[in-house]
Amino acid sequence: MANNSSSGRQLKTLETAAELVDIIQQQSGMSIESLAKELNLAESTIHGYVKTLENNGYLVYEDGKYHIGLEFLNKGGHARTRKPEYDFIISKLEDLAEQTGERVQFIVEENGKAYYVHTSIGKNAVQVDAHIGKVIHLHASSAGKAILAHLPEDRVKQILNQWGTPAYTQHTITSEEELLEELNTIQERGYSISDQESISGLRAIGVPICSQSSGHPLGAISLSGPAHRLKGEWFEQDIPDIILAVVNEIELDLEYH
Template sequence: MCKHNRVRVKSTATTFDVIDSLKELDHPGLTEVAEFLGVPKSTAHDYLSTLIELDFVVKEPEGYRLGARFLEYGGYARESMKVYRVARPVVNRLAEETGEHANLMIEEHGLGIFLYKAKGDDAVNLDTHPGMRVPLQTTALGKTILAHLPEDEVRRIVNEHGLPAVTEKTITDRGALFDELEGIRERGYATDDEERVEGMRCIAAPVVNQNDVIAAVSVSGPMSRMHDERFENDVPRRVLSAANVIEVNMTYS
């Protein structure tokens, strides 16, 4: 019985490895998938064929790709989260007011998950998208979440995921991170100064519900517009206000 369970778990893990390979490789062929996974082509073919049969994978002339059925699950997962439903109109208004990107992030399994983003009229193009996972310490959103988690939970996350560098300004030192988190708690919001994307700055505030941090909201924009009074006062004030509105609506909706 135990052996059978281990086999089933391994099979499930391999299925998701196949799915990840299609995301990483972008329309790969059968040989590319097999090489990426380190398995025989016959094994890769069996998994891909099953996923095609279940409508999760599509085979096109240029290679395999993830099917639109994943949108059904992703959309359901997001719509089932109260914080998304409550925060969405607030994030939309924040983007409209600032003209920049406004974002909503949650923490899940020690990573930051972009749950929603709205684009203002002046916003530049960024690589972020709903469902994108990033190391928490690389963003203002993630840092403000870390700042309001118990210290032992922060240490567990750092032990598991490390402090990977994304740009030259990403925090990669534990001591520097904990100093930063203390400053965030004192200030009430977090900043990101080119720590994930060169040339971009971000302000983020936590969304707290019943003393637990459940999300973070932010505004991000290019350094040419995010400086002086706007970066130090105007945007932080708007972001803090948005976070407070979400918190109140979470309580009374």
């Protein structure tokens, strides 16, 4: 049976509903009047969208504004656990966070973007916006670059053509040529480095978790912390060695689990 995921016409009504939900999330709640202005649609049209979404649990009305509803949590919880490998990988992250004292993330690629599937917080972890479900461009994070480095070249080009390489900070690699060179280095080295490329003042090490049979990445583990603490031998050798050992164990366990 043919895969039609990239073919077929898009439905304008669904595009509008998705845009409406995105705006409500970004603004932490919106009124019908504000949504109508933002989307340049009649209030009666917006009312139809929000009531349909509300009736199905995707929006909730509080204090004069519509907010994201918990039905998204229901769907997100299913998406997060639908692959049994994810639960096994996640179970290994608490020990890694405890051992290093830093923040550890499990990130996967879907539709050309990086999604935070899990975060474990060590005792010294800094507070950053790394919530479960967060979405960022792959090129701007250590985990994302680790994943890109182990995808087929044509898939990497497709992702870069679709989403580009926007700058998150002044340190983000935005040149496609420079990025491709770094991906080759990551593939040879086995891990990636982010030096304040997604958040100023934050460094990270990322290691891909690859299927032993296909070689394709299931996702990547990254460890992040403040630049003043993640430096020298601790950052350049100790942390990579620790994460590589954990990933090696995970890959072996997944292969024979």
